[in-house]
Amino acid sequence: MSDDYPSLLRSEQMSLVQLFVPTEVAHDAVAELGELGNVQFKDLNPNVNPFQRSFVGEIRRVDEMGRRVRFFSTQIEQEKDVVPIRPLYDSAPLIVVGPRAPQAMDELDVTLAAHEQRLTQMNESYQKLSERTKELIEARHVLRETAVFFDKAHHQTDIRTSFDDSSAPLLQHDDRENQYSVGTGVQFDLEFVAGTIERVRVPTFERVLWRVLRGNLYMNHTDILEPFVDPVTGAETRKNVFIIFAHGDALLAKIRKVAESMGATLYPIDANADKRSESLREVEGRLEDLQNVLYNTGSSRRTELTKIGESLRSWQDVVRKEKLIYETLNLFNFDVRRKTLIAEGWVPTRDITTIQLALRHATSRAPACLPFYMSFTIMDSYGVASYQEVNPGLFAVITFPFLFAVMFGDIGHGFIIFVAALYMILAERKLARVDLGEIMGQFFYGRYIILLMGLFSMYTGLMYNDIFSKSLHIWHSAWDFPSNTTDTKIVGIDNGHRYSFGLDPGWHGADNNLVFVNSYKMKMSVVLGVIHMTFALCLQFPNHLKFKRPIDIYANFIPQMIFLQSIFGYLVICILYKWSVDWSKATTQPPSLLNMLISMFLSPGKVDPSEQLYAGQPFVQVVLLLLAAICVPWLLVTKPYLAWKDMHKIKEQGYVSISGEGDGNGIHRNSSDEVLEGEEEGNGRAIAEDGDDGEHEQHDFGEVVIHQVIHTIEFCLGCISHTASYLRLWALSLAHAQLSEVLWSMTLEAWLEPTGVFEWIVLIVMGVFWFVLTVFILCLMEGLSAFLHALRLHWVEANSKHFEGGGYAFTPLTFANPDSKE
């Protein structure tokens, strides 16, 4: 083939390949192809349940390994001090292909299981120890807080000053209650329950107790300042120390029961101060021991995690690859008798040799380089081009920014957009690494097209002579405005100059500016629209050539082209011709082109001589009208007729061959032999299918007719409505110009000649205000609306002329990590 190199115009040439792989090397072969990353495998057994496929066992095993690896990585993530994870490129590669692959996998499996077991064990003991520590800490808190409480009640603050420092303020509000408990004069033979409870539950706890005991209790609680951290989940809980005084065993038992069911922990506290301090000492001693053990367990756990962290990345990589490989292998057809796997897949034709090499030498590593398409994906969101179809995305690279710019024409606004896009491109490397969020990410993704949009807008701005709604005055204007007249109405005088590029600034501010600009832009959008549609229509041609469909050229392309050109092409030529005539010197009045087009249909052959555009106009119009009229039945009938004829021909041939068979016995035997042979070869089914073909064709034919009728109607009506649709170019461009002018005159214009300090300040404020609005309303909002309309013009008006878009993107098996950003 001549086009061995990938082109942007068409999709890559693809080949359907069939691979026969012996079972023993299937795994390695797929691994090799995955490294290459340019084969898309087809599912050869779509009817089989996922768990009935050949390699389910392996997948499950890999899943289990994956679960272990995930467990490790969550463990490492939860660790407070960062455990170093050696990156993938730094760690030694695990060899899981080649003859030793099964052993390697087994070893890996064993290693993972061992690590997991050790880690879970350590976690368990760590958890148990921390649980114990937590209890002791709580006990210490309870002891301290109750001690404070008792001491306060006794007014013996001098003994336990050391504890008071930390917790005394918490109890200050309890003065009144202390009075009460002292006032009863009971020497702590009031029985009580003390313990800890989660802070969120305290109110409920209190309420329930109040109701259960009918108010016969005195409860006191204080916050424990530091939170308790669960070693496994890392969740923080905050607890309170409570102490409840009540009278009577029954009540105390109830309190205990409620407290336990509410998840509180109770601690035995003695009313005697000496015993309390003794037990406090004991608790602290045990706590210290325990914390030592805990620290040791924690550090050995950390060592284990560090060890895991060293090879975690490579494990993750291996597990991911293995899973992909086995999932791919499951797509293969497993032939039990021949002990081979049969695979089918799509590959780029260019790469077949590479793949063959890769399969032959299981060790060679050819770099895969699929063509890297630039980020113009506008067309892909409409539909991925069918295989080998002309991809309109390529042309959209230029037409899209251009149509956008026609609507957005303003040098200033275009420049703002251009600078923004330029910044994004220059800071590409930096920005690509940052997560920009959804909206900014979209803009960043389209930075190149935005750059082009800015450039083109500056160009059209120059044509419209618009910069922030003002006009540039570069060359001599064609109009002079006499300054010394006293008239209220000043009429410009033609001074013979011609403004050499773009719109004459003399029009700016003129009364009939709008009339002039409107007429100009409207005609321009029709001209651009017809050109764009014609171009889109022409893109059919290479498609038909490529797919060898000459019928479509005669039956679709040519009549469509003639139809479009004879009506709208003619209109465009008339527009251009009318522009080229100097009507101030002509003998006739300038004709209205719109009326001309209408009367071309309504009263063919008749043109009012006073509005005639050129000599012989009636005749030309009649001819064009006839051409267009012929095209409709042409479009409607030709293709179905050809399809019908084709079908008929096949049928007739079929009849001939059957009658021929019946003629002579010898031939008959021959053919029956052939049939037998065919059946032996396994072709029996193909013959049987032939019988259904007639019906199938019939069905197809009906489809062709309906399709063609729809197509014809759609095209003929579409030509008119689509041309009208291009008028949005004019409308949006007008709206944009008017909006920017309004913004200018409403904010900045009145303050442009400041005299005092105050007016300067107002000018600056207004300037900032104007600029912000310019960026947000004119550039962003108006830009988005122009973007949308340009998109619509491409998708609806242009794509409907040629684009099938029935393809799907090539998704090869590859090991390249999609989320390698992490």
Added chain:
Amino acid sequence: MEALLFNVDGGFLEGTVRGYKAGILTQSHYANLTQCESLEDFRTQLSATDYGNFLANEPLPISTATIADKATQILVDQFKYLRNNAVEPLSKFLDYITYAYMIDNVILLITGTLHERDTHELIERCHPLGVFESMPALCVASNVEELFQSVLVETPLAPYFRDCLSASDLDDLNIEIIRNTVYKAYLEDFYAYCGSLGGPTADVMQRILSFEADRRTVNITINSFNTELSKDERARLFPAIGRLFPEGNNQLAKADEIDQVRSVCENVGEYRQFFADAGSSSDEDSGILSQLEDRFFQTEVHLNKMAFLQQFQYGVFYAYMKLKEQEIRNITWIAECIAQNAKDRIQDFIPIF
């Protein structure tokens, strides 16, 4: 009328719940699930559905209890999402759904305490949607009065319990009576509330709740045969709503055997098939009962499915919860059958879609 304003508050959540509903397992999913050889297969198969990877991080071997727990957890998360985004009156409606679970939890705890089970174990077994914060304190109570005064008085269930304060001692029969009385009060209240919402919500919900009430009535009647429960007491447990109410309920209150129940049910067209083609001899009672139970479930599923046919009403939320519960029962059943290698009974689930 409701089409005009329903979507202001309820549109998003209705859309969400209809989206959830689209994830309910279909016949083909069940066909795949029943073919599984082991629970690992089962897990693989479920991961292709809306359940996704909910079991991916569970160490092998998986128990059926874990599967049920995780599946319930998903449902609870979905419900909490709906509840958190709801405003009046939908939020009230969703609260009503949780009351049923609260009643179940209360009864579970009381029964457990009566039989001196471990409190924490009991709390573990409670349905997460029916948890309320003072719930653990239920274990303290030893009689109904205390139960009510100490814990239930501050819960929304309080009005339902007010009716059964007379039953003083807690024993198995009394607990059962309490459960049914409370449930009756709950159903009637919910029914009235749905009626007050009016419109299609009332239509759909009252249809479902009527069936629920009738089902309870029939069950109570059948279960009270040959027990100490007097006929007067039985009559008091029947919800005063439903399609059997009032004549059917009166007759059921006097019924002594299953044939009488059958003749009552035959007065209602939809209920006629409950007893169809079942043997009349009394020694097959257990067979009839399990069959009856299945048919009740089938009818419930059918009614709940019907609820989705109408838009702009809250019935979909209730129906979704019930359908999903049935689905969890189904997958637990299938998982159980796989785990115990009882392939012949694996088809005995109730398909939803």
